Amino acid sequence: MSLREKDYSWNFIVNAIDNAFFNLGMTFGSIQTLLPLFAKNLGAGNLEIGLxxxxxxxxxxxxxxxxARASERYKRKIELVLKVTMGERLPYLFMSFIAFFLASPFPKLSLYLSLFLLAIATFSMGFLGPPWMSMISKVIHPSKRGTFFAMGNGLGAIMGIGGAFLARYFLSTYQFPINFGYSFLCAGIALLISFVFLSLTREEPDENEVQDTSLTEYIKSIKIVFKDKNFRNYTISRILNTFSLSFISFVSVFSVKQFKIPDKIVADFTGILLISQALSSFIIGPIGDKFGHKITLLLGRISTLISLILLLTANNIISFYTVYIFIGIINSAFYVGDLAFILDLSPSQRRELYLGSINLIFAPFSFIAPILAGKIADTKGYYFLFHCLLILGIINILYFVYKVEDPKKNVKNINNSDFN
Incomplete structure (x- = not known):
């Protein structure tokens, strides 16, 4: 039995709200702004911030x-998602307890405990990536995927604007580390509200027989995926992109150190980022649905170059506000574009394998990139780092334009027949 039109509409609404509250939670525990600043105040150096x-x-x-392997054993992906999802939500509540009770007397312990909790949260998110994406591919119509991702991202950003101002209030009104404790507490609450809407998803079971493949055999099957030339080129382009984007985690710290900008202004940066992210999301999603998501991914790469040029020429706080406007566009372009692009690129029969494979290959590069960037910043300085990433960003754009094809131009990859 397939989903009806009203089920697709219901799923669009509840999952967009889930996505919005999840993104709001990520605002209060922002990896790009608040967590690096929290770590810096706990005594972290650039290498630890890069972690x-x-x-x-x-x-x-x-x-x-x-x-991905676990997901293929479930006919209803939502069942697996609900079993694991607390692992990505509860760590932020525990971070708030660390800020309230441990950060002042034990700053180094608090730093490493926070990094450990971040690992639990993000490893849970990584595990759930393929099953959640597979579920979304079933419960959201293909013609609305870009709009769906944009809606969740955009609504989350709009809500996050209020969250950013609240975070700014915490940072300016309360002393460290209580100010961060309140921010992380709000993150945990938003993520628990998100869970409620996620649990309302309507999903029909798969008709295919569940395959019970050993982990070793499953990993060996990755070679099938990389026989797909376009998928292989897209993966290489994403690897280049992760190195280009490694500058983002250092922007707030760079602004504070280079221009003596007060910590509370970092919350303003988050607000600017979210306004930009919200507005650009509502434009990028529908454009990608109509013309293909390669356009949105190209926009993100161009915005990366502009951001790096602005950082290299920055001479006042206005430059940093402008950088965060472009980081908001970058976030929208890659969040909406990459999610929709990979669903268009992967065949429905092996979707989890495609999703899991790209992330596995991507892993060592995504780990090394920010650490390497932090090491370069420590030894050569921020300006040298930004110059290197600017050159890499140009190479990334050229490779993406000439080597990666838009799967929307190939009707058979969209699998609309699955929804007829």
Missing amino acids: IPAIANLGWAIPAILG
Whole structure:
């Protein structure tokens, strides 16, 4: 029995709200702004700050192949998602307890406990990536995927604007570390509200027989995926992209150190980022649905170059506000574009394998990139780092334009027949 039109509409609404509250939670525990600043105040150096995106990228990547294999054993993907999802939500509540009770007397312990909790959260997210994406491919109509991702991202950003102002209030009103404790507490609450809407998803079981393949055999089957030339080129382009984007985690720290910008202004950066992310999401999603998501991914790469040029020429706080406008566009382009692009690229029969494979191959590079960037910043300085990433970003654009084809131009990859 297939889903009816009203079921698709219901799923669009509840999953968009789930996505919005999840993104709101990520605002209060932002890996790009608040967590690096929290770590800096706990005494972290650039190498330890670089561990934040490194752990996150590794967590999002490595467990994906395990999640992909587990997902293929479930006819209803939502069942697996609900079993594991608390692992990505509860750590932020525990981070708030660390900020309230441990950060002042034990700053180093608090730093490493926070990194450990971040690892639990992001590894849970990574494990759930393939089953959640597979579920979305079933419960959201293909013609609305870009709009769906944009809606969740955009609504989350709009809600996050209020969250950013609330975070700014916490940072400016309360002393460290209580101010961060309140922010992480809000993150946990938003993620629990998100869980409620996720649980309302309507999904029909798969008709295919469940395959019970050993992990070794499943990993060996990755070679099938990389016989797909376009998928292989897309993976290489994403690897280049993760190195280009490694500058983002250092923007807030760079602004504070280079221009003596107060910590509370970092919350303003988050607000600007989210306004930009919200507005660009509502434009990018429908454009991708109509013209193909390669356009949105190209926009993200161009925005990366502009951001790096602005950082290299920055001479006042306005430059950093502008950088965060472009980071908002970058977030929208890659969040909406990559999710929709990979669903278009992967055949429905092996969707989990495609999703898990790209994340597994992606893992070591996503881990190394921010750590390497942090090391370069420590030894050569931020300006040298930004120059290197600018050159890499140009190479990335050229490779993406000439080597990666838009799967929407190939009707057989869209699998609309699955929804007729």
